[in-house]
Each structure stands twice: as C-alpha cells, then as structure tokens.
Amino acid sequence: MxxxxxxxxxxxxxxxxxxxxxxxEVTSFDxxxxxxxxxxxxxxxxxxxxxxxxxxxxxxxxxxxxxxxxxxxxxxxxxxxxxxxxxxxxxxxxxxxxxxxxxxxxxxxxxxxxxxxxxxxxxxxxxxxxxxxxxxGIELVLVKSWGANSIFGGFDPSKGYYQTNFWEIENNDALKFSNLIRQGKIALMGTHDLVAHIAGLDKGHWPLLTVNAERVYQAIRSYFMSASRPSISALILPYTIGVVLDDLAQPPSYSSKNHIAVLDELLLKISKNEIPANLPTLLTQFPGSFEKIIKLSRTPNIEPQPTVIKAAVSEMIQEILKASLIKLT
Amino acid sequence: MIENTSAGVLIGAMNLLAVGSPLLASQVSHVATADQKVEKLNLASLKSIESTWLKVPMACKARNFDASPVELESKAISFHIQNIYKLFEA
Incomplete structure (x- = not known):
C-alpha cells in the first residue's frame, strides 16, 4: 500500500x-x-x-x-x-x-x-x-504550553524562532522539563525532541538521569517558593540549569561526568539564594559567562577542576547581580 | 458526636474566614499588584537584554542538540525494534 x-x-x-x-497541560500519547x-x-x-x-x-x-x-x-x-x-x-x-x-x-x-x-x-x-x-520505559507526552508556543503559536518557520525568543527563560521552562524527565516522560512535538532525546533512547541511563532531574526540580521549586512571579534576573540560573539538564537527557551526553559536575555547582549556587528570587529587579544585560558555563559543561574531563567550574558559576552570579537594578517602588 | 464535631469545625472555619477576609482580600490585592510590577519589569528586562542575548550562540541555548554528525558503523536496527515495526504491518 x-x-x-x-x-x-x-x-x-x-x-x-x-x-x-x-x-x-501534559497528555500521554497513549x-x-x-x-x-x-x-x-x-x-x-x-x-x-x-x-x-x-x-x-x-x-x-x-x-x-x-x-x-x-x-x-x-x-x-x-x-x-x-x-x-x-x-x-x-x-x-x-x-x-x-x-x-x-x-x-x-x-x-x-x-x-x-x-x-x-x-x-x-x-x-x-x-x-x-x-x-x-x-x-519512557512515556511520550504532548505539553500544551510548549505546543502553544511553537506548533500552534507565534512560530514562524522562516525565522530563527528558537534562537531569538525568550520563552524558556520567561516561563521557567527548566522546572517543567525537569518535572517531566524525573517522571520518565519526554515530549515529542518537534525535530529537537526526535533527534536529541528519542533517537538513541537507552533506559540503562535513565535511573541516573531521573535522579538528576529530581534534584533540579526540587532545587528550582524550592528557590521560587517565596516568589509567585520571579524576576528575569532570578530566572537566568534556572535557565542555565535547564540547558545542562537538557544535554544530560540527550543520548550522546547520557551520564556525562562533566555535565554533572557543572550541574552540581549550579544547584549548590541556587540553594544559596544569592540572587533573591522575590526581589523586583530590572536586568540590563544577559551574562556573558553563561556561554562559558555551558561550554564548560560540554568539556570532557572538566570535573577534576572544580575551582574552574566554581569560578565560572560565581562569575555569572556576580554579573547578574551587577546588571540588576533593584526597583523597590 | 461526629456530625456535631464536623459542624463545629465547619462553623469555626467559616468564622475564621469571615474575620480574616478583609485581611485576605488586601493580601491578595497586594500580591497581584506586586506581580504586575514584576511583570512590567520583566518586559523591560527582556528588551534591555536582547542585544546581549542575541550574541549567545544558538548552540548554548535551550532546545539545542549538542552533537555533531558521526560516521555510523552500522545502519542496522536492533532486533527488538524490528519486531516493533512488524507489529504495525498490514
């Protein structure tokens, strides 16, 4: 036929x-x-x-x-x-x-x-x-808010939509993503999902992945417990964590020690609340050291250099704090 | 008795709600105003950071597959996946 x-x-x-x-919001394919x-x-x-x-x-x-x-x-x-x-x-x-x-x-x-x-x-x-x-052992799902943003939203196929938009930062997407992964769920709604998360799926790596997703989920949830509507300044660190976790959920980076080492430091930093989650601020620039942190997470054998990782993460926190104007009135 | 106890608890709760409601309403209103303020600040922040955000390589942002094309040694699919495809044969 x-x-x-x-x-x-x-x-x-x-x-x-x-x-x-x-x-x-989340619907199983089944x-x-x-x-x-x-x-x-x-x-x-x-x-x-x-x-x-x-x-x-x-x-x-x-x-x-x-x-x-x-x-x-x-x-x-x-x-x-x-x-x-x-x-x-x-x-x-x-x-x-x-x-x-x-x-x-x-x-x-x-x-x-x-x-x-x-x-x-x-x-x-x-x-x-x-x-x-x-x-x-993985459940495929549709995620309504993601689809509303992409497939059925303002997505213009001719433009670099994912490159330019802030959706994942503004919407604290790392929380939703980690919540799915910790439950053994993956969305399938676009080419990224198919090639980055589903091709090469291997259940052998998921016990560790779900543990790390659980850590991310609890850390971000705890961080925003007192902030019903977080500032963009407070959302950068969770966004960074989300990118590292997304990498870890991709088969080529499954169980990657370098990613986990950077994730550990990011989670430690978020637990210290150095950027208060509920402080109303205006952020004036995106931290340049974000790129450095992501590249470090993708550098093989970086994990024996914790001081390098700590320095990069601290640098990003300081950049965010310096670029944040507090608006109390 | 269970019914009286339940009724007592319910009435007590309603009294608490009645006493607390002006306070509750003002707290809800305060939170809503604070949220609106943060929302406005966030819109301003996004405008402000746009130029530095655009300088960040796409490869570092969310929804990016951190992998390069590889030479594949084998294009064969595993036996168990072949069996899955067979389940859907006409």
Missing part, C-alpha cells in the same frame, strides 16, 4: 489546534494516540527545511558524503496502514544517509529504504516511535 499524502486545510489545522488546546500522532507529525513537519530544523544536519547525501542542503529538505504529512506520520525527503538527493546514533531506529526501515540500503525518504510514524519509547 502506498502512503497517502495528507494536506491539511486551514480549517483542519484550526480543528487540530482546538483539540490540542482542550488537552490537559491517552489519544491518533491525536498525538497528528500533533507530533505536524510539529516536525513545520520545522523541516527551516532554520529550526534540528534533523537537517544529520541527513547526508550518500554520494557526496555531505549534509544535504537545508533548502532541499521538504516534508509531507502522510497516512499509511492506518498510521499518521510524515515523509521527509530531499529534492537534491534520493540516496540519503543518517549520521547520528539511533536515528535509523525512528525511521520506518521498509518503506524508507532503497534496495542498496540508502534512504530515499524518511518515513516517521509517531505511533511506532511511541511503542519504541515504551519499550525503553
């Missing part, structure tokens, strides 16, 4: 959006697998071939051994054998190769492949990926 191409009318997108908006398949497929579909496409740089032309051009990547929504999904393909190349671990697992092995084992397309079915995740 050939896959059937589905083209959503704007009314169908509006209906999908309304159904999505009627969900609880609760409504057909809806979840549509939402996940649509979310990935919207990102393919755009600057927000995180799959693109791992899709190679077999003959040139180079990544296919971003502009050549297209997607179609499809139905096949009662499954809803999408087809990703390149207009430049019909012999594709995937260059990150685990990505072949989430692409249908039969209908995607040419006879020589290269891929003519990537056929992706969230319902099957849900089963794969379950076999690793």
């Amino acid at each position: 050939e896959p059937k191409i589905i083209r959503f009318t704007w009314e169908e997108v509006a209906l999908l959006r309304r159904r999505f908006e009627n969900l609880a 609760a409504d697998i057909k809806l979840a398949s549509r939402v996940a497929s649509y979310g990935i579909f919207r990102e393919i071939g755009t600057v927000n496409d995180e799959l693109a740089r791992f899709i190679f032309d077999f003959e040139t051994a180079k990544p296919v051009r971003l502009e050549s990547l297209k997607a179609e929504l499809i139905e096949w054998n009662g499954l809803f999904g999408l087809r990703v393909f390149s207009t430049d190349c019909q012999r594709l190769e995937l260059r990150t671990k685990g990505l072949y697992d989430v692409v249908h092995p039969e209908i995607s492949k040419n006879e020589d084992g290269t891929l003519q397309s990537l056929y992706i079915f969230p319902e099957i990926i849900n089963k794969i995740a379950q076999s690793e």
Whole structure:
C-alpha cells in the first residue's frame, strides 16, 4: 500500500489546534494516540527545511558524503496502514544517509529504504516511535504550553524562532522539563525532541538521569517558593540549569561526568539564594559567562577542576547581580 | 458526636474566614499588584537584554542538540525494534 499524502486545510489545522488546546497541560500519547500522532507529525513537519530544523544536519547525501542542503529538505504529512506520520525527503538527493546514533531506529526501515540500503525518504510514524519509547520505559507526552508556543503559536518557520525568543527563560521552562524527565516522560512535538532525546533512547541511563532531574526540580521549586512571579534576573540560573539538564537527557551526553559536575555547582549556587528570587529587579544585560558555563559543561574531563567550574558559576552570579537594578517602588 | 464535631469545625472555619477576609482580600490585592510590577519589569528586562542575548550562540541555548554528525558503523536496527515495526504491518 502506498502512503497517502495528507494536506491539511486551514480549517483542519484550526480543528487540530482546538483539540490540542482542550488537552490537559501534559497528555500521554497513549491517552489519544491518533491525536498525538497528528500533533507530533505536524510539529516536525513545520520545522523541516527551516532554520529550526534540528534533523537537517544529520541527513547526508550518500554520494557526496555531505549534509544535504537545508533548502532541499521538504516534508509531507502522510497516512499509511492506518498510521499518521510524515515523509521527509530531499529534492537534491534520493540516496540519503543518517549520521547520528539511533536515528535509523525512528525511521520506518521498509518503506524508507532503497534496495542498496540508502534512504530515499524518511518515513516517521509517531505511533511506532511511541511503542519504541515504551519499550525503553519512557512515556511520550504532548505539553500544551510548549505546543502553544511553537506548533500552534507565534512560530514562524522562516525565522530563527528558537534562537531569538525568550520563552524558556520567561516561563521557567527548566522546572517543567525537569518535572517531566524525573517522571520518565519526554515530549515529542518537534525535530529537537526526535533527534536529541528519542533517537538513541537507552533506559540503562535513565535511573541516573531521573535522579538528576529530581534534584533540579526540587532545587528550582524550592528557590521560587517565596516568589509567585520571579524576576528575569532570578530566572537566568534556572535557565542555565535547564540547558545542562537538557544535554544530560540527550543520548550522546547520557551520564556525562562533566555535565554533572557543572550541574552540581549550579544547584549548590541556587540553594544559596544569592540572587533573591522575590526581589523586583530590572536586568540590563544577559551574562556573558553563561556561554562559558555551558561550554564548560560540554568539556570532557572538566570535573577534576572544580575551582574552574566554581569560578565560572560565581562569575555569572556576580554579573547578574551587577546588571540588576533593584526597583523597590 | 461526629456530625456535631464536623459542624463545629465547619462553623469555626467559616468564622475564621469571615474575620480574616478583609485581611485576605488586601493580601491578595497586594500580591497581584506586586506581580504586575514584576511583570512590567520583566518586559523591560527582556528588551534591555536582547542585544546581549542575541550574541549567545544558538548552540548554548535551550532546545539545542549538542552533537555533531558521526560516521555510523552500522545502519542496522536492533532486533527488538524490528519486531516493533512488524507489529504495525498490514
């Protein structure tokens, strides 16, 4: 049976959006697998071939051994054998190769492949990926606020949306993310989720990951206990923690000692409340040492240098404090 | 008796609520005003930090996959994943 191409009318997108908006904040794929398949497929579909496409740089032309051009990547929504999904393909190349671990697992092995084992397309079915995740003890979920921000929100596929927006800072996204991970849940709503968290999923690393997610969740929750609406100054440290935890939840960085060493110092700092969570402040600049901290967390064998880590984290705290104007009236 | 005790507790709670409500209302109002103030400050902060935020590499921000393309040794998928795909065959 050939896959059937589905083209959503704007009314169908509006209906999908309304159904999505009627969900609880976190909804398991199993609760409504057909809806979840549509939402996940649509979310990935919207990102393919755009600057927000995180799959693109791992899709190679077999003959040139180079990544296919971003502009050549297209997607179609499809139905096949009662499954809803999408087809990703390149207009430049019909012999594709995937260059990150685990990505072949989430692409249908039969209908995607040419006879020589290269891929003519990537056929992706969230319902099957849900089963794969379950076999690793992980529950796939939809997150309403995330979808409202991206798939059904102000997301403009032509712009570097995730690059420029502040959504994860403003909304203390690290708290939500850590809450999901500590419960063994992962969202599947876009290319980042698929390639960074689900491809290469390995339950062997999740006991440690859930412990660290629990630490993050409790530390951030405790920090904001007295602040019903935190200032941006107070949200930078949790945001930083969230980026490190996100890395730890990615298979290439599973159980990474360097990430955990930096996370330990960040959690220690947040517990000291050096940036008071409930102080009304105006932040005048984003700390430059944030980049240094993230790079340190990604530096192998940094963990035997705790003074370097401590210095970088302290530097960021001081930068934030210096750049924060207190507004008491 | 259980009913009288329950009623007594309920009435007591309602009295407390009645006594406390002007205070409660003003506290709620105070928190709402403080939250609005922080909200305004936060909007101003985001405007203020935008230029320095844009200088931060995309690779360091949230929702970024910290990995580079690799040479794969094998494209074969595991037996248990093959079996999962078979579950969905027509």
